[in-house]
Amino acid sequence: MELFTNQVLAGIATGAIYACMALAVVMIYQAIDHLNFAQGEMAMFSTFISWQLMQWGVPYWAAFIITLAFSFVAGIAIERILFKPLAKAPVLTNVAGFIALFAIINSSAGLIWDFTIKQYPTPFGSAPFLGSQLISTHQAGMIGVTVLLLLGLYFFFQYTRIGLAMRAAASVPESARLVGINTSWMIALGWGMATAIGSIAGMLIAPVVFLEPNMMGGVLIYGFAAAVLGGLTSPFGAVVGGFLVGIFENLAGTYIPGVGNELKLPIALALIISVLVVKPAGLFGRHIVKRV
Amino acid sequence: MSAAEEVVAEGHEAVEAVPKRAMTLGTGTSLVVLAALIIAPVFVKNFIIFQMTMLLIYGLAVLALNILTGGSGQFSLGQSAFYAVGAYTTAVLMEHFNVNYALTLPIAGVVCFGFGFLFGQPALRLSGVYLALATFALATAMPQLLKLNFLEHWTGGVQGLVVTKPDAPFGLKMSQDMWLYYFTLVVTIAIYIFAVNLLRSRSGRAFMAIRDNEIAASAMGVDVALYKTLAFGVSAAITGIAGSLGAIAVQFVAPDSYTITLAISLFLGMVVGGVGWLPGSIVGAAFIIFVPNIAEGISKGLSGAVFGVLLFLVIYLVPHGARQVAILGQQLAGKLRKN
Helix, strand or coil: CHHHHHHHHHHHHHHHHHHHHHHHHHHHHHHHCCCCCCHHHHHHHHHHHHHHHHHCCCCHHHHHHHHHHHHHHHHHHHHHHHHHHHCCCCHHHHHHHHHHHHHHHHHHHHHHHCCCCECCCCCCCCCEHHHCCCCEHHHHHHHHHHHHHHHHHHHHHHHCHHHHHHHHHHHCHHHHHHCCCCHHHHHHHHHHHHHHHHHHHHHHHHHHHCECCCCCHHHHHHHHHHHHHHCCCCHHHHHHHHHHHHHHHHHHHHHCCCCCHHHHHHHHHHHHHHHHHHCCCCCCCCCCCCCC | CCHHHHCCCCCCCCCCCCCHHHHCCCHHHHHHHHHHHHHHHHHCCHHHHHHHHHHHHHHHHHHHHHHHHHHHCCCCCCHHHHHHHHHHHHHHHHHHHCCCHHHHHHHHHHHHHHHHHHHHHHHCCCCCHHHHHHHHHHHHHHHHHHCCHHHHHHHCHHHCEECCCCCCCCCCCCCHHHHHHHHHHHHHHHHHHHHHHHHHCHHHHHHHHHHHCHHHHHHCCCCHHHHHHHHHHHHHHHHHHHHHHHHHHHCEECHHHCCHHHHHHHHHHHHHHCCCCCCHHHHHHHHHHHHHHHHHHHCCCCHHHHHHHHHHHHHHHCCCCHHHHHHHHHHHHHHHHHC
């Protein structure tokens, strides 16, 4: 029983990271109807920035804040410069654009910081949390930061004018434009926020998976799995999906024989495909209707 | 259902429609290219012959993706998985069962056809980004599947398998590389002719009808489900044959040669060569073989960045890839002739 509780709690901790990635993916998907395949690489690059700042002697939380600001601006810049011109292009062109972005970021991170694996510090320490052997303080910290972030986002989208405008621009762009919302800038804002959320995920998971240019590969696939499970059209669903996928991953790894770390990615693949086949809209997503 | 819930990607077509006649080269040009491909190896060193073989092999893989995307309008970021299955089929058959290398090709083709057809079943319900996502996950998961413990006896696990390069038959005085080049060339030409004819046939028209408007196609009596999975199967089969040839040419298969990077390269090759333009496949293949070499020469680790930047330039400046360049060239030549 203790093993079970332990695995569930560990699952919630990694699930927090998947929830952040899924949320970032869903925010961009809501804004422009495309999946950002470069989301993981953007998060990885932000994490490297924070690492570099810390190497220069900036304290952890200061580096954290500066990285958030940097990611926000970088996200907006990427949207304005690279993807705004592609808004009307076919899906294929957009996918190609995201793949190109993936390659550019991955390779330039390798070029600047090289491909060796680096230690990444945690501000929470790794002692057992509250004296219990179930989870470490870092895992508790991951959950705590994510919950704070989600609460913040919830209040932002529910109770601020700009949050309302962003929701309007995402769901009915034409009408939003008629009431005077600058939908184009709302998309850019969505990109900035998604990039910042992704960078939080990167900085929290880096002490676990270690820092290197390919660190986010697995995390991104699980983020996608979470987003698909929760429904690509529902930010709330993405978060729930993230936690569920995290728990599922840990339990499957512990209890199904033969499924260890080496089958991590095939499990995500199986999950994505089964959700898409059985319930394409996900748990909380809107059903998609095709207009003839 | 309120209006707000019906916002579906309107005006977001999957792939731009390419007219059927614009998909191939004229007979004259084809013959010139063919002659060049036959004569060239006589004059160059073995290493360059090897690179030309790889060019044809990647050309085949890009062609396969072109049939799927340019023909039937479905995406795949997972071609590396089919390539890997083909390569492993050949390697296992040659090394464990001593099957002749030429015989492994059709077997790899059939195995991959089955694999692609089966993967096409769930993929049927997906389109656009969802399909890109599912195939992306397939490509990421493939190396881990190949490393599985209980398959290790056959696949050699992380170490992979070494494949013996065949000698030229009938006592021909030809280096192994040159023989393999001509062997690959024959296979490539056969598949190219097959692909051209496939797209001109009833099935090809069904593919294109689905690409341009799925609902209209089904209203006209096209069995959408069948043809979509069929396109996946054919594409996987050709990719698998390319994978087999690749395994023989490189003499080695290992899980980490078939990562998502390979899938991305093939996708890139298709975009650069022009989606739906079959001869562009070879242009795209040349791009994905030679550009990384040049980039690595400038600085190690730079190839991804160069790839990415060039890809952006292509989608902004020449969204139809090499096809657009070829058409521009033709028009220019036409003008010069008039003057």
